[in-house]
Amino acid sequence: MEPWNTFVEGDNLEVLRRLEQREEVFDLVYIDPPYNTGNDFAYADDIRGADGRRRGRHEAWVAVMRPRLEAARAVMSARAAIYVSIDDNEAAYLRLLLDDVFGEECFLAQIVVNLNPKGRQLGGGFATSHEYLLVYARDPRACALDASSPDLVDERDFPLADANGRRYRHLPLRNTNKKFNPVTAPTLHFAVYGDPESGRVATVPFDGAVEVTPVFGDGRPAVWRWSRPLIDQRPDDLVCRRIAGRRGERVDVFQRDWLHGLDGRTRRKKLRTIWLAEEVGSTDTAVAELKALVGHVFESPKPTGLIRRILATMPHDVRVLDFFAGSGTTGHAVALANAADGGTRSCVSVNSAEPTRPGSNAANAGLATVADITRARLRAVAAGLGGGLDEQL
Known part of the structure; x- marks a missing residue:
């Protein structure tokens, strides 16, 4: 069985090309590349243009990222997606770069991630409290x-229960969006028949039934959300009721909207494009997670909750690649997810032997390179959660 985590030390561009040569394929790529803040860029490569002049810092950053993103695309499966963390320094340039490498049609989302709820108080201007995740598909088709999650569903929204205790709520069968009406959706404007005493609903008359046509609250004609064939297929999921309308009592039809499907699966709710720290963790919680394993040895790690939300959008058997592995958060999150749900995810984390800053916590702890930090964390994860660790050079 493949270990949950593999760590490869080396230049990530060289490693990506080796992975392609070995025909390795990944279903999910997450990276948190260095953000260009004007300091020396760790992956400088050739930062001079064809004319020999030094590139501008944005141009240099794009020149470093392009071949790595192209190499990442080459090892992504057809079902794969890529998530890239970025801040305001390079967000605009990254969006254009990803459009170019993957195609504009492959863009899925630009997510705002609230990693610092208090906001950065140093310096002038606004107290920035967010970064971004840019999300692209390898092949949208x-x-x-799956941009949804069961974690966002509140059971309190389903106050009713059937005889078996299965929870549900009532939703109007009428389409409440006024863009949908007898003019724009004529096939969905028709009469159904319901008995408000028994609750029965059908598309043909029956004893005790009254004719019900869809109307808005102001009495204007509306349309149903379901077609006639669907109503015939699922009559037990509909109920006829008397309600107090704006113009007095009337009879209407409602859908029983279930919390759990007949197969026991919990419903999911679409993820919003703003992810709050209370949902995915913050830089502070990320520092605490890392400190508990190997000490306070990395300045701005990502919280495992952020990566676990990303993992939850993909199947439980994905192969994950992080070629800017930093402190090893992605590998840690994969192990946590597998331990929680029995998944068979695996993760390849890549990091270079970039020296840690002299006098830093990492250097004082004997971690001479950033790769040493990644390795130490993934070793601690394997010891604590299992799943193994394969270390390669």
Whole structure:
């Protein structure tokens, strides 16, 4: 069985090309590349243009990222997606770069991630409290990403229960969006028949039934959300009731909207494009997670909750790649997810032997390179959660 985590030390561009040569394929890529803040860029490569002049810092950053993103695309499966963390320094340039490498049609979302709820108080201007996640598919038609989560569903929204204790709520069968009406959706404007005493609903008359046509609260004609064939297929999921309308009592039809499907699966709710720290963790919680394993040895790690939300948008058997592995958060999150749900995810984390800053917590702890930090964390994860660790050079 493949270990949950593999760590490869080396230049990530060289490693990506080796992975392609070995025909390795990944279903999910997450990276948190260095953000260009004007300091020396760790992955400088050739930062001079064809004319020999030094590139501008944005141009240099794009020149470093382009071949790595192209190499990442080459090892992504048809069902794969890529998530890239970025801040305001390079967000605009990254969006254009990803459009170019993957195609504009492969863009899925630009997510705002609230990693610092208090906001950065140093310096002038606004107290920035967010970063971004840019999300692209390798192939939109085959991508396995499901942008929904069961964690966002509140059971309190389903106050009713059937005889078996199965929870549900009533939703109007009428389409409440006024863009949908007898003019724009004529096939969905028709009469149904319901008995408000028994609750029965059908598309043909029956004893005790009254005719019900869809109307808005002001009495204007509306349309149903379901077609006639669907109503015939699922009559037990509909109920006829008397309600107090704006113009007095009337009879209407409602859908029983179930919390759990007949197969026991919990419903899911679409993820919003703003992810709050209370949902995915913050830089502070990320520092605490890392400190508990190997000490306070990395300045701005990502919280495992952020990566676990990303993992939850993909199947439980994905192969994950992080070629800017930093402190090893992605590998840690994969192990946590597998331990929680029995998944068979695996993760390849790549990091270079970039020296840690002299006098830093990492250097004082004997971690001479950033790769040493990644390795130490993934070793601690394997020891604590299992799943193994394969270390490669």
